[in-house]
Amino acid sequence: MHRIEFLDLAAFVRVAESQSFQEAAQALHLSQPALSRRLQKLEETLGAKLLERTTRRTWLTEIGKEYLPRARRMLEDYESSIQGIRELKTHQKGTVTIACIPTAAFYFLPSVIRVFNEAYPGIRIRILDVSANEGLERVVSGDADFGINMISAQHPDVSFTPLLRDPFVLAMRSDHPLAALTEVNWQDLQNVRLITVSRDSGNRMLLDSALSGHGIRLNGFYEVQHLSTSLGLVECGLGVAILPRMAMPDAEHENLCSRELPPPHIERTIGLVRRDGEPLSSTAELFIEMLLKRWRE
Incomplete structure (x- = not known):
């Protein structure tokens, strides 16, 4: 069985909407024979006839009419996923999860979050205000992108960057x-x-x-x-x-x-906890960069 491809769906939707093979082929930058092969492959995959065609006009079969809304949704979902990746890449969307000991959550984070949200309003911040041991486990397990913790909370799989002495x-x-x-x-x-x-x-x-x-x-x-x-x-x-x-x-x-x-x-040393050997998301890297800049000023 053939696999349904994006261009197969695009060909079907374009022909259904324009009711013209010529217009659809031009819009998709395909030759009419290539467009016909796309539609034939889609129909073979679905096991049903979607379009009827004469030399003068093209129209949808009953099955084609029922399938058209589904095909449109599939195309929209695909395009939305591509747009979502672009938004993540340009830092328009995303989430940063921080495991932070409660006493440091208020001290460290509000001022940085305020500046970060002004620069990247679409990125959500999730704070796990948990104990030192639990915060360390959240970082090790990957539940949190990074943590703010005490130096005494150590683990062989994490690195610690000191920020201040308390x-x-x-x-x-x-x-x-x-x-x-x-x-x-x-x-x-x-x-x-x-x-x-x-x-x-x-x-x-x-x-x-x-x-x-x-x-x-x-x-x-x-x-x-x-x-x-x-x-x-x-x-x-x-x-x-x-x-x-x-x-x-x-x-x-x-x-x-x-x-x-x-x-x-x-005194205790408070710092940044990160997993060793695993790259952070670009949004988490942005937040850490801003955090380090704030506390080194």
């Missing part, structure tokens, strides 16, 4: 007794209710690792899953929390403030 600070209410101190010692934290994130959190593992070598152990009174939850408890006056500075609201916040931690100074 120190940990002590977060508290502005009216908390520790807020009156210009310097805070680790001993000061023994007498307060400390809000920590769970031990399987990337931030908690980084903290525990950095402190264990100095014999410092965090004694959490409350344990939560997300940094945003710990900030909520801090704002309610339930305790203090150690978290990345990036997670803190603006310095002008009416209820919350932060203090630097005593040595050992702890």
Whole structure:
């Protein structure tokens, strides 16, 4: 059985619409015998007669009348797919998917997305605000084009490009007794209710690792899953929390403030995570180029 080709459908639709082999052949830049062969092949493939023809006129059979709308849709779908590829190539359409740790999503992305959307309004941005470990897996599996993550979230199949260092600070209410101190010692934290994130959190593992070598152990009174939850408890006056500075609201916040931690100074490195050995889509490359330019200025 023959395969239906684009020119076969185009020949049939053009003849059906013009009811003239001569006009259709000229429009398709084919000779009339070549046009006839196209139509004959299409009819053989379908196993049905589509057109009747005399020396004076051409008309559709009943089957031809029924098939014409389908043929038109098939041509439109084909042309739409070609146009879609062109739009992707010229960055008129597309999607960029980013796996980003929640604390960095607000800090890194809005300003870049705003500029990117102005330049490429047809490209959609999909943000997966997930934990460090899940974000890494999303990049490795290909669910995300790239990620913004911590350097501690490493994998043999990804590369990491550092963007900035984010120190940990002590977060508290502005009216908390520790807020009156210009310097805070680790001993000061023994007498307060400390809000920590769970031990399987990337931030908690980084903290525990950095402190264990100095014999410092965090004694959490409350344990939560997300940094945003710990900030909520801090704002309610339930305790203090150690978290990345990036997670803190603006310095002008009416209820919350932060203090630097005593040595050992702890920080996390935030950067770009990409799969090794696999090319990114051109739209993802464009976004990364804009992101890197924004954070190197």
